[in-house]
Amino acid sequence: MAEATTLPDPAHARAGIFFDPASAPVHPGTTAHPGLRHLLGLEGLSAHAIHDLLDAARAWRARWTRSRAPVTTLAGVEVCNAFFEDSTRTRLSFELAQRRLGATPLGFGVAGSSCSKGESLLDTLRTIAAMGVDVFVIRHASSGAAALAARELGVPVVNAGDGAHEHPTQGLLDLLTLADAWGGSFAGRRVAILGDIAHSRVARSAIHGLAALGARVTVAGPATLVPRDAGALGCDVAPTVEDALRGADAAIALRLQTERMDRGLLPSIGDYVRAWRLDAARARLLAPHAVVLHPGPMNRDVEIASDVADGERSVVLRQVANGVAVRAAVLAWCADRVAA
Ligand code: MLT
Numbered sequence: 001m002a003e004a005t006t007l008p009d010p011a012h013a014r015a016g017i018f019f020d021p022a023s024a025p026v027h028p029g030t031t032a033h034p035g036l037r038h039l040l041g042l043e044g045l046s047a048h049a050i051h052d053l054l055d056a057a058r059a060w061r062a063r064w065t066r067s068r069a070p071v072t073t074l075a076g077v078e079v080c081n082a083f084f085e086d087s088t089r090t091r092l093s094f095e096l097a098q099r100r101l102g103a104t105p106l107g108f109g110v111a112g113s114s115c116s117k118g119e120s121l122l123d124t125l126r127t128i129a130a131m132g133v134d135v136f137v138i139r140h141a142s143s144g145a146a147a148l149a150a151r152e153l154g155v156p157v158v159n160a161g162d163g164a165h166e167h168p169t170q171g172l173l174d175l176l177t178l179a180d181a182w183g184g185s186f187a188g189r190r191v192a193i194l195g196d197i198a199h200s201r202v203a204r205s206a207i208h209g210l211a212a213l214g215a216r217v218t219v220a221g222p223a224t225l226v227p228r229d230a231g232a233l234g235c236d237v238a239p240t241v242e243d244a245l246r247g248a249d250a251a252i253a254l255r256l257q258t259e260r261m262d263r264g265l266l267p268s269i270g271d272y273v274r275a276w277r278l279d280a281a282r283a284r285l286l287a288p289h290a291v292v293l294h295p296g297p298m299n300r301d302v303e304i305a306s307d308v309a310d311g312e313r314s315v316v317l318r319q320v321a322n323g324v325a326v327r328a329a330v331l332a333w334c335a336d337r338v339a340a
Contacts, residue, residue: 038150038157039330041166042208050212054176056329057322064100064325073332074103080133082108082125083160084115084140089296089320090160090170094137097328101335106133121145122152129153135334138162141260143201156334164199164260170295171205173326175213177319178250181291186213192244192251192286193217193235194278195303196225199257202295206252207233220244221276224265225256241276245285252293253278253304269302279305283313291315 036049079098083091098105108128115124121140129136136157138146143163150157161167175186182189191210197203197219207217211234219230220238230237238244245251256272266272283292292304292313300306309316 036333038146038159039168039333040146040150040157040159040162042168042171042205042212043166045168045208045212047212047214050172050175050209053172053326053329053333054179056332057172057176057325060097060100060328060332061322061325068100070100070102072102074098074101074335077103077134077335078106078132079103079135079137079331080106080108080128081137081160082128082139084110084121084138084145085161087139087160089323090139090167093320093323094158094160094169094327094331096324097331100324101328101331103331122148125149125153129155135331158330158334161201163201164204164257165201166205166208167201167295168205169323169327169330170202171209172330173319173323174202174206174252174293174295175209176322176326177293177315178210178215178291180318180322181289181315182249186210186215189215189249190247191215191217192238192241192248193219193254194241194244194251195221195254195276196256196261197221197230197254198225198227199260200254203252203254204233207235215249218244218248221254222266222272241278241282242285245278245282247285247287248290249287250291250293251278251283251286252295253308254295255297255299255303273302277301277303277305278308280307280311283308283311286313293319296320 081091081094095105113124125136134155136149136153136155137160138149138157139160140146140162143165146157146159146162159166159168193203193206210217218236218238219226220241220243226237278292290313292308292315294304294309294316296316298304298309300309308314
């Protein structure tokens with residue numbers, strides 16, 4: 001963690017967000033959160049800060065429906081997308097947002113880099129930083145990798161997913177998609193998060209973000225895939241997928257994160273599908289207006305049935321579209337930190 005000397009808002013002091021009191025934003029409209037320097041997680045981020053980011057994302061989205069002409073928000077800001085783990089939508093939407101904001105993104109992937117020769121994460125990042133990178137967007141298989149980079153590199157860091165910890169821009173795009181579906185109001189709403197909660201950084205970011213905005217979360221999944229601290233995170237734990245879905249205002253289906261799973265956590269995929277898949281009959285238990293989300297990549301007919309994924313409640317592609325606007329909002333925020 002960065003050693004911040006003064007914290008402007010105690011709610012921000014918890015894990016996830018670092019403060020740099022010396023960073024004073026230079027552009028108008030960003031003075032509300034003067035010490036916020038990195039986006040490492042949604043844990044500890046205030047409702048005020050989240051709403052500001054969602055408002056900024058809406059503004060970018062509205063602008064791009066009128067014109068795709070690039071702006072100069074990130075002109076002269078060198079952004080490196082350091083992806084030590086595979087990605088399609090997160091990486092491409094960061095890149096698209098960077099291009100639309102006037103940056104020339106620097107791409108980095110493990111394949112073809114010196115990591116394959118045994119270079120450490122920090123040595124690799126310090127090497128890239130020495131070339132004059134101003135902002136890092138980092139994805140890594142280890143929880144805490146983005147926080148380590150934020151502490152060591154001296155430039156703003158955006159976490160694009162660290163192990164099973166957090167994926168804050170996914171959390172923000174989920175919140176924006178839910179706000180679209182709910183007319184902007186979170187109070188009194190309930191979201192069912194289904195499946196592999198324990199290994200999901202998407203779930204953790206959604207849980208923190210929804211709690212900050214006043215919505216309730218019910219999680220449901222096999223006992224081996226629901227974290228023991230789910231209650232401590234402020235969630236209700238439902239014994240069955242049906243219990244979680246009944247009357248909920250939205251459902252988020254999660255992929256089985258087999259790359260992070262120990263063997264033996266599930267009896268078989270067939271058993272999982274029978275007990276936990278979000279299928280059409282189960283989706284009918286949701287409130288009539290409810291929407292269905294999935295962060296992708298989807299394993300069709302495993303955690304979500306195809307007819308639900310493509311059905312009228314599904315906002316999966318809306319999530320993807322919102323990802324570009326959310327990432328633009330976060331990057332524009334970082335640009336202020338660079339300029340300060
Ligand atoms: C992630 O990177 O966490 C994805 O967006 C969700 C997944 O991999 O299942």
